[in-house]
Amino acid sequence: MSAPMANRLPAKETLNSLLKGHLIFSISTLMLLFFSITNENLFSIVKYRFIVTKLFIFFISVFNIIFYNFLNIQGGISQRNAGILSKIRIILKNGLLLFCSSIFFHVIAVLFGAPFLESSAETFHFGMTMSATVVLPALCVMGTSTGHWIRIFAQNSPELGAESIVYFSAICSIIGAWLGAFPIPLDWDRPWQEWPITCVVGTLFGYCTGVIIGAAHLYINYYRIKRIKIT
Amino acid sequence: MLYEKLVIVLIDALRVDFAGGNQMPFLQSRKELDGMNSFVAIVKPPTVTLPRIKALTTGSIPGFVDVVMNFGSSFLTEDNVMTQMKHHGKRMVFYGDDTWLNLFPGHFVRYEGTTSFFVTDYTEVDNNVTRHLEKELSELDFDVMVLHYLGLDHIGHIAGPFSPLIGPKLKEMDDIIRNIYQELSKKDVPSLVIVCGDHGMSDQGGHGGATENIPDREIEQIDLAPTLSLLLGTPIPKNNLGTVVTDVFTGYNIQQKLVALMVNGLQVSEVLQHNVADYELDKGYQLYTRTHKSFLTWRNSNISKAVSLEQGLSLRKQFEDSIRLMSSKVSSSITQYDVYGLVVSIVMLWLILFTLVSMDRHNRPEWFSWHVFLIVLLVGTFGHMTVCTSDWIHSDLLCDSTVISRGIQLSMLGIFAVMMTCVIYSIVGGSVLVTLFSTFKAICRGGSISILLKTGTVIHTLSLLSSSFVEEEHQTWYFFIVTIHILIIKNMFEQIFQSKHDTNVNISEKENSQYETEPVKYDLKRDSLKECQLLNSDNNVERDFREIQLLHSKIYHNKNSCINEKQVCISREDPIPSRRNIAMVIVVLCLCRLMRSWNQTGNKWLNIPDIGDWLIRPDNLYLLSVIVAVSILVVFLCKMMWMSIVQQFIYSIGLVCVYLHKSSNGSLVQILTPSDKNGCLEAQIVYISLLLYILVSMWKKFKQDKEKYYKISCEVHTAFILLLLVLSRPHNIIVVVMMVVQDLLIELYIWPTLNQNSISDWTLYFLWMGQGTFFYQGNSNSISTVDVSAGYIGLHDYQPIIVGCLLTVSSYGGIIFWMLSLLKLMYWKNHQSKDKDNKSTIRRLKNSLIECVHVVCLFRALPLSVYTVLVTFMRYHLFVWTVFSPKLLYEGMLTVVLSVISFILLLCNIIL
């Protein structure tokens, strides 16, 4: 109870940039996703599944990295003052973590019934998508500090702000991936029923909705607490 | 010209593309020459061997009941070709599938049957048939010889139609046919060789069902019976619905062919007269009588040859059409549904479901009154009378006037009235909504695991509405089982970190004790801001202050999980999970994944190679034997600690005999020479040691302390493992062992840390595990995966009740196993509790038993009531024989099994 409470709420301008950035980003990603599902040639996730998946991963990663590290967002762990060497070390460390998390999601997918030996490329692409939507934003916001991770994901208590958006988007990505598996056993024999297309689409869709939900949650609670504090 | 010698070569599961392909060169070369006719026979479901043999020999369409009867075939009472031939003094010999011997006892002068129970064997079954051929063909004193080859079907079941084993097998069959043909052509007797399959083989290796293909000359499978009868000069079987295939009547003129068709038509029209009330109005019947008349005038008239031939051909066409029409009329009138019975059963099921859902044991308002009951009873009786006396709907089952039927009607009326009264009361009193709402609230408050268990069960029920989810039901269960374990891991992580946090926070809490509010839980998912009842909040400022504090309290002391409504947190007494617990859940998960690829099942991915197929290959014999031996040892090690020396002795004898039994038919390396090929003696020793084991443990435990119930249930569980082991196929023994290991890990590492979950959650959890295990063992929702051989383990001959019980235990062993685990853990939980008072422990135990039974009943009533409605609507659907009815059969069987288990649980409740 020692920390002053005022510090826990993000500043007004941070709130605005958080809301705007995330809303624009998630809505554009959603549109891209719809385009990629309905389109049959140019950017079809069914036809060019690996490339399109990688493009989405790239899009999400670039947004998160730029948004949290180069714009002035409070709550993001910025290492701008650190030296070049330690910067490289941090980047390497984060890269390694992302790789490990992809492997982790790969293993989870196998546990859920993805083929063990065959189509490991597909499974790994799914793993990469998961780590891009679940782990990468959290890494951008909190860095590698274990305490923050435990507080957010094990104790379900993120701070209002960037953390809560990350929390919601992570949870919704996982739920989306989970729901995405349901159409696979149907006997419609459509090309998009193949592993992992539905799950990847589910993840991306879940991520975008999660970001929107997180933003809405942030907006509502911010003004609620503000009002309480004023009275 | 009547044939004197008939050879029927029935190759089980001979597909069209097998017989017509290059893999059978002799058949292919004959096709171009004269004297051979080839047809594609269309098979109606059910595509199991017994109904197919019935169709081939009687010419009638078998019902779905015959699928069930396939497992214990008794002799065929219906009129059929074989019996007719016997009456006409034909000497018949038979070699092959012993289903024929059961169907036609005493028909054959020489015979040898092979059982189709050992599906893994595809060489010896056929060699046992072929080795008789030489002698038979040289002596040639038979009139009819039937050869039923099973090898091809077995290959299909093991490895599918694209297996490299298929080619050599077809070549072998082709050589046999060539041999028979050449031997017969040497002799100077008119002889007929028929090569046919009984059903197809699907691409997945099953028996196939409704598929589409467009062959050039297609006949119905049932057409064989009348054709055979007429070719051999015997009467057509009485119930035949097939049409004579006059194309094969080589050497007959058109008039003789028409006579054959006329005889056939006469017989089918008799069947029509027996089955259809207003047969005179039937189009087919009218066409037949017209054709019959014109045939008679045609025969007596003297017109030129060319004109007469032309007229004859058109008459032939008319005859065939009329027979087909009559036949389809009969078959559609046979498959009439007892709509009244269906509706009554569905209403009863929904009433049961409703009663189960709205049943609130803790808070029971007035729910019954004699007035309402009597009114409902009167209305029900009146409705029943009206239905039974009306002529637009009729039910043989419910409107019969025998004593038994009247008894059934009365008791059903009584039950209906009681439940209906209950329903009326709860609707009028508005308690339905209250109960539903409180149930819903309770579900939401139960935590993520509880929510998943309940919604998952509902989702599974909804998934039954789609036929592909029925075929792939295992996917649903596998998916849910993995999800629940991952949630368990997440839950454990949360507990670990919360408890760590508690110890850190304790000190700072003391310093800031003036801020202490009611300990509350902030949880983003539940928006507890609204939920938390803030006590003593007189003025707004204080309330706001507290609200902020609440919102931020998550950061500082998010320690307790409040489960009950009053927001009073009990300090945890349960052990806090450690890393080891999490590791063990991961082990359980990995075992689930391994079991999943042990037996591929379902439809879509059935042909993916699985570990089981790989292990039972002949070249992996040693590996399989070693693994089986090791797994049996693992069972012993897992269970050894809790046994006395005597028990260990008995149990180890049982386990050794399990191995000896499995090795007796050569599927494992033999250590000792087996008593016989089926290992009956070994299996019987296993049964005896199982009984002895239970007796010894009962005798020992009943003298003991208050933990006796827990210990007895443990011993029964242990003994049941022995039964499961002996009933499993060799490679599935390993699945059973994995289950045992999982059970041990759940008991030691998962159960203690998740103690706050209610009994109903745990019941659902174990039911899920049981459902998963059903599919892990290679079962599916198709009839063809039932392991029939398990019913005959340790038996010398067919004993219906024992075979039925063994089959049930082998199919539903998984769910019985997990329900026993649940019973064990329930006893354990209650003995573990620190209550000194014996009475309250027993009361709690009784409550949890009732709760468990309640959940089990709900778990059955929910899918059954939804599914029966679906099947009733789908009863004319194409998939009704291949998907919907088998699933209904499985659902019914599972309900029987779980009802027995619930009954036993209730008995336990009374005994206490």
Ligand SMILES: [Zn+2]
């Ligand atoms: Zn067959």
Ligand SMILES: [Zn+2]
């Ligand atoms: Zn078969």
